[in-house]
Amino acid sequence: MTTLRIDNLNVTFSTEAGPLHALKNVSFDVPENRIVGIVGESGCGKSTLINAILGLLADNGSVDGGSILFEGQDELTTLPPSRMRDLRGPRIATVFQDPMGALNPVISVGKQMLNIQYRSPLSKEEKLNRAVEMLELVRIPDARAALVRYPHQFSGGMKQRIAIAMALMMEPALLIADEPTTALDATLEVTTIELLKDLQQKIGCSVMFISHHLGVIAELCDDVVVMYAGEVVERGTVRQIFQDPRHPYTARLLECDPARQSERTRNLPTIPGEIPDLRARPTGCIFANRCDRVSDACSAPPPDKDIGGGHIARCFVADTPAETGVTA
Amino acid sequence: MAELWRPIRKILREPLGALGLFLVLFVIFGAVFADLLTSWDPTKINPRDRFQGPSTQHLMGTDQLGRDLFARVLHGGRIALFVALVSTAVSLVIGIVLGLIAGYGPRWLDNLMILLFDAMKSFPTVMLALALVTLMGPSLTAVMVVVVLVTVPGYARIIRTQTIALKTSEYVTAAQSMGASSARILRVHILPNVIGPLVILASMDIPVVIGIEAGMSFLGLGVRPPTPSWGSILNDGFTNIRDTAWIAIAGGVPIIITTLGFTFLGETLRDVFDPRLKGR
Amino acid sequence: MSSDPILKVEDVQVSFPVGGLGRKNAILGVAGVSFEVNRGETFALVGESGSGKTTLARAANGLQEISAGAITFEDQRIDTLDRKAMKPVRKRMSMMFQDPVGSLSPRMTVGDLVTEPFRIHGIEGRNLREEAARLLTLVGLPTSFASRFPHQLSGGQARRVGVARAIALDPALIIADEPTAGLDVSVQGEVLNLLNDLRERLGLAMVIITHNLHVVHHVADRTAVMYLGRFVEAGDTEEVFSAPQHPYTAALLSANPEPDPDKTHDRITLPAEVPSLLARPAGCEFHTRCPWAQSRCSMDAPERQVTNGRAVACHFPLEPGARPPEIVEKAAS
Numbered sequence: 001m002t003t004l005r006i007d008n009l010n011v012t013f014s015t016e017a018g019p020l021h022a023l024k025n026v027s028f029d030v031p032e033n034r035i036v037g038i039v040g041e042s043g044c045g046k047s048t049l050i051n052a053i054l055g056l057l058a059d060n061g062s063v064d065g066g067s068i069l070f071e072g073q074d075e076l077t078t079l080p081p082s083r084m085r086d087l088r089g090p091r092i093a094t095v096f097q098d099p100m101g102a103l104n105p106v107i108s109v110g111k112q113m114l115n116i117q118y119r120s121p122l123s124k125e126e127k128l129n130r131a132v133e134m135l136e137l138v139r140i141p142d143a144r145a146a147l148v149r150y151p152h153q154f155s156g157g158m159k160q161r162i163a164i165a166m167a168l169m170m171e172p173a174l175l176i177a178d179e180p181t182t183a184l185d186a187t188l189e190v191t192t193i194e195l196l197k198d199l200q201q202k203i204g205c206s207v208m209f210i211s212h213h214l215g216v217i218a219e220l221c222d223d224v225v226v227m228y229a230g231e232v233v234e235r236g237t238v239r240q241i242f243q244d245p246r247h248p249y250t251a252r253l254l255e256c257d258p259a260r261q262s263e264r265t266r267n268l269p270t271i272p273g274e275i276p277d278l279r280a281r282p283t284g285c286i287f288a289n290r291c292d293r294v295s296d297a298c299s300a301p302p303p304d305k306d307i308g309g310g311h312i313a314r315c316f317v318a319d320t321p322a323e324t325g326v327t328a
Numbered sequence: 329m330a331e332l333w334r335p336i337r338k339i340l341r342e343p344l345g346a347l348g349l350f351l352v353l354f355v356i357f358g359a360v361f362a363d364l365l366t367s368w369d370p371t372k373i374n375p376r377d378r379f380q381g382p383s384t385q386h387l388m389g390t391d392q393l394g395r396d397l398f399a400r401v402l403h404g405g406r407i408a409l410f411v412a413l414v415s416t417a418v419s420l421v422i423g424i425v426l427g428l429i430a431g432y433g434p435r436w437l438d439n440l441m442i443l444l445f446d447a448m449k450s451f452p453t454v455m456l457a458l459a460l461v462t463l464m465g466p467s468l469t470a471v472m473v474v475v476v477l478v479t480v481p482g483y484a485r486i487i488r489t490q491t492i493a494l495k496t497s498e499y500v501t502a503a504q505s506m507g508a509s510s511a512r513i514l515r516v517h518i519l520p521n522v523i524g525p526l527v528i529l530a531s532m533d534i535p536v537v538i539g540i541e542a543g544m545s546f547l548g549l550g551v552r553p554p555t556p557s558w559g560s561i562l563n564d565g566f567t568n569i570r571d572t573a574w575i576a577i578a579g580g581v582p583i584i585i586t587t588l589g590f591t592f593l594g595e596t597l598r599d600v601f602d603p604r605l606k607g608r
Numbered sequence: 609m610s611s612d613p614i615l616k617v618e619d620v621q622v623s624f625p626v627g628g629l630g631r632k633n634a635i636l637g638v639a640g641v642s643f644e645v646n647r648g649e650t651f652a653l654v655g656e657s658g659s660g661k662t663t664l665a666r667a668a669n670g671l672q673e674i675s676a677g678a679i680t681f682e683d684q685r686i687d688t689l690d691r692k693a694m695k696p697v698r699k700r701m702s703m704m705f706q707d708p709v710g711s712l713s714p715r716m717t718v719g720d721l722v723t724e725p726f727r728i729h730g731i732e733g734r735n736l737r738e739e740a741a742r743l744l745t746l747v748g749l750p751t752s753f754a755s756r757f758p759h760q761l762s763g764g765q766a767r768r769v770g771v772a773r774a775i776a777l778d779p780a781l782i783i784a785d786e787p788t789a790g791l792d793v794s795v796q797g798e799v800l801n802l803l804n805d806l807r808e809r810l811g812l813a814m815v816i817i818t819h820n821l822h823v824v825h826h827v828a829d830r831t832a833v834m835y836l837g838r839f840v841e842a843g844d845t846e847e848v849f850s851a852p853q854h855p856y857t858a859a860l861l862s863a864n865p866e867p868d869p870d871k872t873h874d875r876i877t878l879p880a881e882v883p884s885l886l887a888r889p890a891g892c893e894f895h896t897r898c899p900w901a902q903s904r905c906s907m908d909a910p911e912r913q914v915t916n917g918r919a920v921a922c923h924f925p926l927e928p929g930a931r932p933p934e935i936v937e938k939a940a941s
Contacts, residue, residue: 041792042763155881156657185656186819186863187878193865212793215865238869256794258822259866264846265826266804268797274762498711505669505705506773507698508728516724520715 001072003174003206004030004053009066009077011045011052011230020279021230022048022061024286027304028225028235030174035200035207037221037238039214039253043275045230046210050176052077053208054092055084071173090119093167097179099159102166103151109135109162110147116169134165137202138195157188164196168203175200175207181216189213193220214257218242223310226250229275229286234318236311244321246305246313249287285315293317338600339593345600348592355586359405368396370403371554379572389574391564397578400556405582407557411468411541412534415475420530423480424523427487428514432495438488445481453478453540461549471550475537483526490522528601532594535587542583558583613644613680614781614813615668615701620677620687622663622837626886635885637663639837640677645781650807650814652824652845654860655834658882661817662706664834665783668815669703670694682780699729702774704784708766708791712758718744718769719754725776743772747802764795768802775806783815788823800827821864825849833857836885836893843918851928853920855898858930876932892923899932900924 011023023045030036040046051057053068053076068076074087088094096102104112113131120127128147135143138161140154151159160180167175177196181189193216200207211217217224217238224241226234226249234247245251254260255269273290276282284299285291291298297316305318339345358365366387374394382389388397430441457474464470494500495518503517538558544550545559546566553560558579565576622638638660645651655661666672668679670686679687686697702725705711712721719740726736741751747768758766767787774782787803788796804827807814818824824831824845831849832842833856841854852858859876878897883889889896895905904923912921 041794157881186821187656187859190863190865190875191877213865214793214867218867218869218871219865242867242869253794254867256797257867258796258800258820258826259864260868261822261826266801268800268826270797270801271794272798498705498707499713501671502703502705502711502773503713503724503728505671505698505703506725506728507695508724512728516716517713521713 001032002029002069003032003071004208005067005069005072006049006053007067007069009049009052009068010064011048011057011061012064013058013061015060015279018279021281022278023052023230024281026066026227026230026232028232030206030208031223032206033200033204034222035197035209035220036223036225037217038208038210038225038227039212039217040227041212041253041275043229043278044227046178046227048230049227050094050178050210053176054088054094055079055081089116089172090170091172092174092176093170093172095160095164095167095175095177095180097182099156099163100151102163103159105151108148108150109154113147113166113169116166120170130169134169135162137199138162138165140165157184157192160184160192161195164192164199168199168205171203172205175205176210177207178210179212180209182211182213189216190219196220214242214254215259226253229281230278231286231314233287233315234311234313236307236309240307240309240311244311246307246311246318246321247287247315248291248293248317250313252292335601339596342596342600344592345596348589348594348596351585351589352593355405355582355589356409358402359409362399362402362406365402366396366399368399370395370399370556372396373554379568381572381574388578389572391561391575392568392571395554395556397561397575400561401558401578401582404556404558404561404579405586407468407551407555408538408541408582408586411471411475412537415472416479416530416534416537418472419476419479419483420526422476423483424487424519424526426480427484427522428491428518430484431488431491432510432514432518441484442488445484448477449481451477454543457540457544457547457549461544466544466549466552468551468555471541471544474544475540478540479530479533479537483530486526486529487522490525491518494518494521524601528594528598531597532591534590534594538583538586538590612647614647614682615645615815616678616680617644617664617668618642618678618680620664620667620679621675622660622667622672623675633886634675636837636888637885638667638674641834641837641839642677643832643839643842645813645815647780647813648807648811649830650804650816650828652828652831653815653817653834654819654821654824654831656819656860656882658836658885659834660837661834662785663837665703665785665815665817669701669783670697671703695729699725699777700779701781701783702777702779704770704774704782704787706786706789708763708770708789709758709761711770712766714758716757717754718749718756718758718761721758721769722754722772722776725773729777731777739776743776744769746775746806747772762795763791764798767791767795767799771799771802771806775810775812778810779812781813781815783817785817786819787816788818788820796823803827821849821861833860836883836888838893839912839919839921840894841918841920841922843920847918851926853918853925854894854922855900855926855932856894858926859897859899874931892921900926900930 007027009023009026013020013022038046052063055076063077070076110131114127117127131147132143135146140146140158140161154162181192184192197220209221221238224238225232228249234250241250245254252271256271258268271290276289282288285302288294288298302314302316304312304314306312307318339349372395377390377394378392380386380390386396388401391397426441430438456477460474461470500513500517503513541550542559545557546563550559551557561579562576565579569576620638620641621636623634623636626633626635641664653661653664663672667674674687678685681697681701722743723736723740726734726739740754744751744753749768787799791799806812816828828845831845832839835856841848841857848857852861859878862876876899880897883896891907892905892910895901910921910923912919
């Protein structure tokens with residue numbers, strides 16, 4: 001079964017300077033028990049996507065077309081707000097870049113973890129045990145003692161791990177993790193993603209992991225969705241994307257990661273140009289103005305080409321492998 | 329031109345803002361063109377015509393000395409707006425300078441100035457006014473000094489708080505690393521970023537200032553007779569309310585209109601340009 | 609080392625007072641650091657948050673008072689200078705700050721921003737509009753950008769404006785704090801290439817502060833790794849990368865996930881969290897997290913050993929390709 005199926009989703013914001021098409025024909029699946037990485041740079045529509053899933057689009061934003069189907073039954077784009085509130089938290093959990101967004105600074109960690117379980121039929125004792133169990137899972141030392149402490153008494157890395165423990169406590173079907181390791185140091189970042197992978201397998205949930213850090217995505221995720229200017233330009237398994245990128249944007253983006261260059265170079269690759277103004281989207285390919293494989297055909301909307309094995313790229317020339325220029 | 333139109337369009341889109349702008353323009357128009365709108369001298373006594381109701385000759389009637397109330401109201405508007413604009417401007421300048429010094433200067437100076445601001449703020453306005461008038465005698469200057477003393481601490485505190493917040497911002501640190509002097513940092517890098525919200529808040533204080541002027545003139549602590557002021561007109565109306573209600577109405581309605589107008593306009597300005605200030 | 613250092617940092621300490629009334633205490637943000645930067649060279653300071661790298665950079669730029677040691681720039685002691693005497697030095701040494709947009713005054717136009725150094729130093733006789741155009745061209749921005757405001761710029765464009773401002777007065781040294789922070793991957797390279805290019809064309813020396821080791825690898829001639837306010841290792845970038853001698857350097861290098869799903873992650877996991885600066889561990893300060901730590905490490909602090917321009921502070925420097933002992937028995941405290 002598919003935990004989350006996004007089909008042809010379109011989101012528009014009305015702005016003073018006219019409508020802004022923030023998401024255009026976005027389609028991808030988050031299959032059960034898999035970690036799907038969403039990659040993209042600023043302005044690619046990651047935040048809009050998350051807000052659309054959570055039913056938290058700003059007042060001037062609206063879904064105008066497409067569907068978001070959760071666990072095969074709930075159509076999130078038309079779900080009444082009260083029902084949506086029931087899903088957020090217990091069924092669809094979130095972890096954000098700043099753990100303090102999830103932690104209340106004036107309530108002890110134990111109390112907050114009890115509050116999350118307010119619906120559970122367990123006794124208070126059992127709920128506390130559950131909280132300790134979760135804190136142990138995220139490797140908080142001396143978990144029982146940690147219950148009476150307040151968020152500020154933990155280091156940044158521990159705070160993020162507590163936030164993860166709280167998000168996963170009700171065993172949600174889907175965890176949306178939005179750049180959860182970006183604010184952490186490198187050594188903490190890797191322990192946090194290893195932990196996340198562990199937990200995901202133990203709990204058996206699906207994860208939508210949003211990050212701009214390609215290395216983290218490559219290590220953690222099963223599937224990858226590449227977004228650019230509000231469109232999914234390519235999706236597939238992590239190997240398909242990283243080893244056989246078909247969309248020129250994906251190829252160029254991978255090339256840009258300095259970690260990819262094992263040889264020392266003084267001239268790092270870049271993608272010249274800027275993301276087009278989303279209020280005046282080009283009719284054709286959104287990447288055409290920065291693409292090195294552009295042709296006349298690109299002034300028409302490119303098709304979602306199926307390369308096989310679930311690997312899809314929105315590009316006319318997706319049949320041939322993109323030149324990466326680098327032998328990985 | 330387009331630069332100027334955009335904010336105005338934004339204000340007009342809010343019904344209360346449009347009403348506020350209209351009322352304020354209406355009052356300003358009356359004050360500016362007072363001499364064109366009426367040929368009556370607001371101070372000319374004409375005992376034969378006292379206590380007249382509104383007529384085509386005297387649009388708002390006359391007071392107990394037979395002076396034309398319409399002329400007095402228009403000229404009173406001049407006084408009210410003059411006091412409001414001048415004293416608010418003076419308060420802004422003083423408040424900004426003190427706030428910048430407190431916020432950017434050494435810690436002890438900041439503590440001292442905060443103590444001073446709080447002490448000034450703790451004085452009740454009426455007591456302050458009485459004390460000052462005892463010292464200076466009733467006059468327009470006294471009114472303005474009271475207004476400045478009452479409003480400066482608030483302005484200075486706002487500027488101080490924001491200055492402290494910006495003091496450690498990266499662009500200020502960057503200016504320091506380029507070798508900019510404190511004066512230049514305050515003038516070029518801090519002031520332009522703290523002044524906006526203050527001007528909006530000050531515009532919301534204008535009705536308060538007009539209230540103070542009217543109130544002091546009503547109590548005889550403000551402008552000296554025969555100079556017309558809405559407050560003194562109101563007082564005339566109050567003493568003669570048994571003879572005619574027109575005087576009190578003529579003095580009171582402009583105060584209400586002006587206060588409402590500036591309040592609506594100020595609140596709309598705030599909501600449109602700096603929603604963070606809501607609830608202040 | 610080389611004979612012509614432009615910046616010389618000797619045994620510098622920076623302390624911060626902590627605690628309120630009664631118990632006055634101080635923590636050492638930078639605890640005795642020495643290094644030299646030669647003309648035309650790029651020197652990288654690498655470390656994680658709290659390692660003191662930014663504090664050290666600010667000290668070198670005179671924005672942070674030092675409590676011990678000496679800083680010499682172009683043969684002049686600068687840590688003892690007052691603000692006025694420091695002003696001419698600031699023409700020769702400029703600093704770039706972390707936040708590309710946040711380090712630009714929000715109500716100034718790009719044109720005013722890049723020419724601000726001329727106004728600050730009262731440099732007359734130049735057409736500032738032409739200067740702005742020249743500088744913007746130099747960093748690869750269209751001259752029409754002069755009338756834009758910072759919030760109208762993308763991260764990469766704002767960073768270029770920051771670079772233009774930093775080179776406005778032809779400095780001899782640029783200190784860049786996290787020059788790629790907040791930038792997209794596709795833009796990072798642009799900025800680093802630009803810095804490299806300017807360094808070559810203008811003969812600049814550069815100090816780059818970063819946590820991103822991959823960035824360092826491509827731009828820095830020499831690299832120093834900081835931990836709790838000290839250098840644990842310093843040397844030629846290529847050598848430090850190919851054969852780290854300090855366990856912390858090795859752990860940092862291995863902690864960088866690489867964008868290749870099939871890469872086996874032969875990772876050195878650090879068992880504990882970074883200790884607080886208020887309670888520095890005795891002996892080697894890294895021993896609480898070091899997979900290789902032995903009993904000696906918790907007792908005496910290792911001296912800095914310098915061989916062939918390579919400095920390392922460790923009792924048991926690693927052999928190339930060393931792997932941590934299989935079972936690490938450590939109290940996770």
